[in-house]
Amino acid sequence: xxxxxxxxxxxxxxxxxxxxxxxxxxxxxxxxxxxxxxxxxxxxxxxxxxxxxxxxxxxxxxxxxxxxxxxxxxxxxxxxxxxxxxxxxxxxxxxxxxxxxxxxxxxxxxxxxxxxxxxxxxxxxxxxxxxxxxxxxxxxxxxxxxxxxxxxxxxxxxxxxxxxxxxxxxxxxxxxxxxxxxxxxxxxxxxxxxxxxxxxxxxxxxxxxxxxxxxxxxxxxxxxxxxxxxxxxxxxxxxxxxxxxxxxxxxxxxxxxxxxxxxxxxxxxxxxxxxxxxxxxxxxxxxxxxxxxxxxxxxxxxxxxxxxxxxxxxxxxxxxxxxxxxxxxxxxxxxxxxxxxxxxxxxxxxxxxxxxxxxxxxxxxxxxxxxxxxxxxxxxxxxxxxxxxxxxxxxxxxxxxxxxxxxxxx
Amino acid sequence: xxxxxxxxxxxxxxxxxxxxxxxxxxxxxxxxxxxxxxxxxxxxxxxxxxxxxxxxxxxxxxxxxxxxxxxxxxxxxxxxxxxxxxxxxxxxxxxxxxxxxxxxxxxxxxxxxxxxxxxxxxxxxxxxxxxxxxxxxxxxxxxxxxxxxxxxxxxxxxxxxxxxxxxxxxxxxxxxxxxxxxxxxxxxxxxxxxxxxxxxxxxxxxxxxxxxxxxxxxxxxxxxxxxxxxxxxxxxxxxxxxxxxxxxxxxxxxxxxxxxxxxxxxxxxxxxxxxxxxxxxxxxxxxxxxxxxxxxxxxxxxxxxxxxxxxxxxxxxxxxxxxxxxxxxxxxxxxxxxxxxxxxxxxxxxxxxxxxxxxxxxxxxxxxxxxxxxxxxxxxxxxxxxxxxxxxxxxxxxxxxxxxxxxxxx
Numbered sequence: 001x002x003x004x005x006x007x008x009x010x011x012x013x014x015x016x017x018x019x020x021x022x023x024x025x026x027x028x029x030x031x032x033x034x035x036x037x038x039x040x041x042x043x044x045x046x047x048x049x050x051x052x053x054x055x056x057x058x059x060x061x062x063x064x065x066x067x068x069x070x071x072x073x074x075x076x077x078x079x080x081x082x083x084x085x086x087x088x089x090x091x092x093x094x095x096x097x098x099x100x101x102x103x104x105x106x107x108x109x110x111x112x113x114x115x116x117x118x119x120x121x122x123x124x125x126x127x128x129x130x131x132x133x134x135x136x137x138x139x140x141x142x143x144x145x146x147x148x149x150x151x152x153x154x155x156x157x158x159x160x161x162x163x164x165x166x167x168x169x170x171x172x173x174x175x176x177x178x179x180x181x182x183x184x185x186x187x188x189x190x191x192x193x194x195x196x197x198x199x200x201x202x203x204x205x206x207x208x209x210x211x212x213x214x215x216x217x218x219x220x221x222x223x224x225x226x227x228x229x230x231x232x233x234x235x236x237x238x239x240x241x242x243x244x245x246x247x248x249x250x251x252x253x254x255x256x257x258x259x260x261x262x263x264x265x266x267x268x269x270x271x272x273x274x275x276x277x278x279x280x281x282x283x284x285x286x287x288x289x290x291x292x293x294x295x296x297x298x299x300x301x302x303x304x305x306x307x308x309x310x311x312x313x314x315x316x317x318x319x320x321x322x323x324x325x326x327x328x329x330x331x332x333x334x335x336x337x338x339x340x341x342x343x344x345x346x347x348x349x350x351x352x353x354x355x356x357x358x359x360x361x362x363x364x365x366x367x368x369x370x371x372x373x374x375x376x377x378x379x380x381x382x383x384x385x386x387x388x389x390x391x392x393x394x395x396x397x398x399x400x401x402x403x404x405x406x407x408x409x410x
Numbered sequence: 411x412x413x414x415x416x417x418x419x420x421x422x423x424x425x426x427x428x429x430x431x432x433x434x435x436x437x438x439x440x441x442x443x444x445x446x447x448x449x450x451x452x453x454x455x456x457x458x459x460x461x462x463x464x465x466x467x468x469x470x471x472x473x474x475x476x477x478x479x480x481x482x483x484x485x486x487x488x489x490x491x492x493x494x495x496x497x498x499x500x501x502x503x504x505x506x507x508x509x510x511x512x513x514x515x516x517x518x519x520x521x522x523x524x525x526x527x528x529x530x531x532x533x534x535x536x537x538x539x540x541x542x543x544x545x546x547x548x549x550x551x552x553x554x555x556x557x558x559x560x561x562x563x564x565x566x567x568x569x570x571x572x573x574x575x576x577x578x579x580x581x582x583x584x585x586x587x588x589x590x591x592x593x594x595x596x597x598x599x600x601x602x603x604x605x606x607x608x609x610x611x612x613x614x615x616x617x618x619x620x621x622x623x624x625x626x627x628x629x630x631x632x633x634x635x636x637x638x639x640x641x642x643x644x645x646x647x648x649x650x651x652x653x654x655x656x657x658x659x660x661x662x663x664x665x666x667x668x669x670x671x672x673x674x675x676x677x678x679x680x681x682x683x684x685x686x687x688x689x690x691x692x693x694x695x696x697x698x699x700x701x702x703x704x705x706x707x708x709x710x711x712x713x714x715x716x717x718x719x720x721x722x723x724x725x726x727x728x729x730x731x732x733x734x735x736x737x738x739x740x741x742x743x744x745x746x747x748x749x750x751x752x753x754x755x756x757x758x759x760x761x762x763x764x765x766x767x768x769x770x771x772x773x774x775x776x777x778x779x780x781x782x783x784x785x786x787x788x789x790x791x792x793x794x795x796x797x798x799x800x801x802x803x804x805x806x807x808x809x810x811x812x813x814x815x816x817x818x819x820x
Contacts (some may be wrong), residue, residue, distance in 0.1 A: 014586050074582030081587075081699035165813050166709060172484030172816060173712035176424050177491070178454050204818060245761050294707045299576060305715035308812070390812040399702065401611065402718070402800040403575050406582060408614060 003035060004106020006323075009042040010051065010075040011082075011112035011119065012141065015155030015301050016162070017224055017315040018075045021111045021139045023069040024319020029107070034322040035327060036107065046078035046110070046119055050092070050101065061407065068407035069397045070312060073304045076409055083115060084122045093126045097233070098315035100134055107135050107326045111319075113142035113153075117334055117360035124332030124356065135326040138334035138356050139318055143301045145194035148362040149354040150336035154318055155301070157311030159196035163187055163296065164390060165306050167202035167242060169207045170294060174238040182229055182283045183240045185210070186276030188300050191248035192365045193217050194302065197378045198386055199242035209240035216246035217366050218375030225279070226286055228376060248274055255279070263372050304404055309392025314349060321351035334359050347388035413445060414516020416733075419452040419459065420485040420551075421492075421522035421529065425565030425711050426572070427725040428551045429486045431521045434477040434729020435549065439517070445737055447519065453819070455490035455519070456529055459509065459525055462503070467615040471675035471817065478817035481720060481806045483714045493525060494532045503536045510544055510819050517736050521729075523552035523563075527744055527770035534742030534766065548744035549728055550767050553711045555604035558772040559764040560746035564728055565711070567721030567799035570608035573597055573706065574717050574800060577652060577719055580651055580704060581619045584648040592639055592693045593650045594703040595620070596663050596686030598710050600656035602775045603627050605710065607788045609652035619650035626656035627776050628785030630665055635689070638786060657685055714814055719802025724759060731761035744769050757798035770809070 008025045010018055029039040034061075039057045042049035055077075061069065064186040069076055085092060100108070112122050120138035129132045140147050143159035167185060174183045187196040193215025200213055214220055220243075232239040248254045255275040276293035283291040318335045325333060333353040340348040370382040397407040418435045420428055432451075439449040447469045452459035455621040465487075471479065479486055495502060510518070520530050530548035537544045550557050553569035577595060584593045597606040603625025608621055621642045624630055630653075642649040659662045665685040686703035693701040728745045735743060743763040750758040780792040 014583055032778070048588070049471065072582070073579055075586045078588065079586040102738065161812065164713070168707055168813055168816065169483055169712045172482070172818075173424055173708050176485045176489045178488065180456070203811065204811075271767075292708075294709075295705065297704045298580055298583050298702075299704075299709075302579045303576070303715075304579065305575070305713075387812065392812070393808055398803050402571065402802070403578055403611065406578065408582075 003037050005038040005040060005104050006036050006107035006109065007040040007042055007049070007054065007103070007105050008077075008109040008111070009045045010077045010079050011045040011110060011116040012076045012079060013301055014073065014079065015141055015143050016158035016304055016307055017154050018111055018141050019069040019072050019074070020312045020315035021141060021154055021319045022076060023066060024316035025109050025111070025139065025323055028320040028323035029065060030057070032327060037104070040103065041077045044078040045082060046055075046075065046076065046084070046096075047080035047082035051095065060409070065407060069305055069404065070316065071404065073302045073309070076133065076407065084119055088122065088126050088129060092327050096123070097126070097130065097132060105134060107323070108218070109137050109262045109322055109326070111139040111141050111146070113140070113147065114360055114363070116141070117356050120334065120356045121360050127331065135329070135331040137322045137326045137330065139322050140334055140336070142408070143195060144189060144192050145167045146192040146363045146365065147359055148364045149359055151339040151349065152337055152389060154311060154315035156194060157308035157314070158306065159195055159300050160201065160306045161390035162300055162303050162306040163195055164201035166205070166238070167199045167210060167298065170203065171240055174240055178237060179290060180233055181238050181290040181292070182287070183238070184276045184279045184283070184291070185240065185242045186245055186274050186293060186295045187242055187295065189216060189244040191216055191363060193244045194366055196242055196244040197382055199384060200378045200383060201390060206233060209236060209238070210239045210242045211235065211239050212266070212376045213378060214241070214243045214247050214376065215366055215371060216244045217368065217371060218249060219250035220247040221249065221280065226255060226283070228380055229283060230287060231306055241279075243275055243279065245274060258317055263373070304396050304406070307396065308390045308395035309394050310389055318351055327351055332356050335365040413447050415448040415450060415514050416446050416519065417450040417452055417459070417464065417513070417515050418487070418519040418521070419455045419488050420487045421526040421661060422489060422518060422551070423552050423711055424483065424485045424489065424648060424715055425551055426483045426568035426714055427564050427722050428521055429479040429482050429484070430722045430725035431549050431551060431729045432486060433476060433566055434726035435519050435521070435733055437476060437665065438730040440467070440731035442733070442737060447514070451487045454488040455492060456494065457490035457492035458488065461507065469793035470819070475817060476687035479813065480726065481714055481804065481814065482816040483677050483712045483719070486817065488819070491525070494529055498532065498536050498539060506533070507536070507540065507542060515544060517733070519547050519549060519732055520737070521549040521551050523550070523554070523557065524770055524773065526551070527766050530744065530766045531770050533741065539740065541603055545739065545741040547612055547732045547736050547740065549732050550746070554599060554602050556602040556773045556775065557769055558774045559769055561749040561759065562747055562799060564721060564725035566604060567718035567724070568716065569605055569710050570611065570796055571718045572710055572713050572716040573605055573608045574611035576706065577609045577620060577650070578614070578780050581650055583610065584619070584650055589700060590643055591648050591702070593648070593701040594686045594689045594693070594701070595650065595652045596684050596703060596705045597629060597652055598706065599626060599654040601626055601773060603654045604776055606652055606654040607776055607780075607792055610788045610793060611796060611800060617645060619646060619648070621645065621653045622651045622786045623788060624651070624653045624657050624786065625776055625781060626654045627778065627781060629660035630657040630660065632692065634784075634787070636693070639693060640697060651689070651770040653689065655684060713815070714806050717804035717806065718800045720799055722804055728761055735763055742766050744817055
C-alpha cells in the first residue's frame with residue numbers, strides 16, 4: 001500500500017480528555033512517516049469536513065505545542081452533531097469519498113460517543129461496499145461511560161474525579177453551619193447514572209455524605225425520598241443528596257417535569273428548572289428546613305482542574321492503539337478497554353478492538369446489582385470499579401496570566 | 411502581663427483560604443509559648459463558644475496536620491451567623507467575658523467579613539468599657555472583596571481565580587460548535603461585582619469572550635443587553651456573558667425578580683430562578699438562538715482546585731500579623747492589606763491595622779471608573795488590580811482515594 005494521509009475528527013460533547021485522545025492519534029500518526037504522510041484534522045467533525053475546513057497538525061501545533069493538547073479540555077478541533085444518512089445510497093457518501101481521494105486519505109479516525117460510532121460504522125460499511133481501502137477507526141469518548149463492550153470510556157475518569165472532589169468540597173461547605181440543611185446536587189446523566197454514582201467516591205468515612213445517591217437506573221419515589229431525608233437528620237444535620245438529571249418516577253416521568261407550573265417566562269415560553277431545583281423546593285416546603293441545590297452543569301465535562309492521570313494516559317494510549325490497529329489493516333472497529341485480572345488485585349488496563357456496529361446503537365447503564373436494594377446508594381462493587389479510574393494527578397501548567405495554559409485553535 | 415490563653419473563631423460564609431488565615435493565627439500563637447498558653451478554637455463561632463464548644467489545636471491538629479489547613483476549603487472550625495446585641499448592657503456580654511475569664515483568655519481572634527467585624531467591634535468596646543485587658547483582633551475574609559480600608563480581602567484571589575479559570579473552560583466548551591449560541595454565567599455578588607469582574611481575567615486575547623460583563627454597580631437594561639448579544643454574533647458565533655447575581659434595573663429591581671411568573675411549585679411556594687436562568691430564557695425566546703446558563707454556586711467559595719498561592723500566603727500572613735499586633739497590645743483592629751508602590755511595578759503587599767469600627771458597617775463596591783461607560787465591561791485598571799491576586803499555584807496533595815487530602819474536624 002502506497003503512502004497515504006490520515007485525518008482525525010472529534011464529535012459530540014467535549015470532555016476533559018478528548019484532546020488527550022487526539023494527542024494519542026496525532027502523535028502516533030506522526031511516528032509512522034514511512035506509511036503516513038500528512039496528519040490532518042477536520043474542524044467541526046464530518047460536517048466541517050464536508051465544508052472543507054481542515055488543518056494540518058504540523059502547521060497548527062508544531063513540536064511541543066502538541067503536548068498542550070493533553071491538558072486542554074473542550075474539543076480542540078471543534079465538534080458537530082451531524083448524523084450521516086441511514087441509506088448508503090445517499091449522495092453524501094460519494095461526495096465524502098471523493099474528498100478523501102482528493103486529499104489522498106488512507107486512514108480516518110473519529111473520536112466520540114454513540115453517535116460518532118454510528119458515523120464510523122457507516123463510513124466503514126460504505127468503504128467496504130465500494131471497495132475503498134480507507135481504514136476507519138473509532139476512538140471512544142464520553143463522560144457518560146455508557147458505551148458497551150468496553151470496561152469504561154475515556155473522559156469518565158476525569159469527570160468522575162471532578163464530581164467526587166466537588167461533592168467533597170460541597171460537603172465541607174455544608175458542614176460549616178450547625179443548622180439543619182439539605183443540599184441537592186444534580187449531576188449529568190439522563191439514562192445512565194455512572195457519573196452520579198461517582199459521587200459515592202467523595203465519602204471520607206462510612207456514613208459520610210452524600211447520604212443518598214439516586215440514579216436513573218431505578219425509579220424515584222418522592223415520598224420515600226422525603227422520609228429518607230428526614231431520617232438522615234439523625235446522622236447529620238447537614239444532609240447532602242446527589243441525583244442524576246434523569247431521575248424519573250415508576251411511570252417514567254422525569255422528576256424535572258413533575259411540576260407543570262415550573263412556570264413560563266413573560267413571553268409564554270416554559271421555564272425549565274432541573275430536578276435539583278424541584279427537589280430543593282420540595283424539601284423546603286414539605287420539611288420546612290433550609291435547602292439549596294447545585295447543578296454541576298458543563299464544568300463536569302470541561303474542567304481541567306481535576307484531571308485523572310489514569311484517564312488522561314488511557315485516552316492517549318487508546319489514540320495510539322487505534323492508529324496502530326489501522327496500520328495493521330483493521331477497519332470498522334472501536335478501540336475498547338479491557339480490565340485485566342491481576343494477582344495482587346492492582347488495576348491494569350489493556351486496549352482491544354470491538355466491531356463498531358455492536359456499539360453504536362447500544363447504551364450501557366449501571367448494573368442493578370451495583371445499586372442497593374432501595375435505590376438510594378451504590379454498592380462497594382461500584383466503588384471498586386470506579387476508584388482506580390480517578391487516580392493520579394495531572395499538573396496543569398499556568399501561564400503568565402495565572403491561569404491554565406490551554407491551547408486554542410486559531 | 412501574665413501568660414494567657416488565646417482563642418480563635420471563624421464566622422460567616424466559608425472561602426478557599428479561611429483556613430489559611432486560621433493556620434496563620436494558630437501557628438503564630440504556638441510560636442509564642444512565653445506569652446500565649448493554650449491555643450483554643452471555638453467551634454461554630456461565637457454562638458458555639460456560648461455553648462462551650464471549643465477545641466485545643468495541639469490535640470485536634472498536632473504537628474504537621476496543622477499544615478493541611480492551608481489546602482482545606484470550608485471553615486475548619488465551623489461557622490455561625492450570630493449577631494451580638496447592639497446594646498452592650500445585654501447580659502450576653504458579661505456571660506461571654508465570664509467564660510473568657512474561666513478559660514483565662516487574653517487574646518481573641520475572629521476571622522470573617524462585615525458581620526464578623528461587628529462582633530470584633532462589640533467585644534472590644536465591651537472590653538474597653540469594663541476594663542478587661544483581652545485583646546480582640548479581626549482577620550478579614552470574604553470572596554466578595556467588599557471590605558473597606560483594605561486593598562483586598564483574603565478569599566477573593568482564589569475565588570477570582572476559580573471564576574476566571576472556569577469561565578475560560580466554559581469558553582472552550584462553548585466554542586466547540588459552530589452554531590450561534592449564548593452562554594450566561596451567573597456569578598456571586600449581590601451588591602459588589604468584584605467576583606464577576608474577575609471573569610475578565612479569562613480572556614486570552616482582546617475581543618475574546620466573555621463579550622459582556624454586567625456588575626450590580628450599574629443598572630442593567632434588558633433591551634440594550636439583547637442588542638449587544640445580537641451585535642456580539644458578528645465577533646463570535648458563541649457569545650459568553652457574565653452577570654452578577656445582583657444585577658438590577660434602573661429602578662433597583664433585581665433582574666431575578668423581573669418575571670413574576672417564574673412560577674410556584676405544587677405547594678404554592680415561589681420557585682426562585684436566578685438572573686442567569688431568566689436571561690437564558692429571554693435570549694432564547696427573543697433572539698431565537700440556542701441559550702444556556704451556568705450558575706457557579708458554592709464552588710466559587712469552597713473549591714480548592716484553583717487556589718491562588720498569593721491569596722493563600724497573604725491569608726496566612728494576615729493571621730500571623732494579627733497575633734503579633736495583639737501581642738503588641740493592639741485591640742479593636744482588623745488586619746488590612748496595603749499595596750506598595752514599587753519601582754519596577756511588581757506587586758508587593760504589606761499588612762496594616764484598621765479600626766474595626768470603620769469597617770463593620772461599610773461596603774466597598776467596584777469603582778465606577780473601573781467599569782466602562784455603558785456598563786458592559788471592566789477597564790484595564792481593574793485587570794491591573796486583580797491580575798496579581800490570582801498568581802501562583804498551590805499543590806493540593808491527593809490521598810490514597812485519589813481525592814484532595816482535606817482535613818476534617820472530628
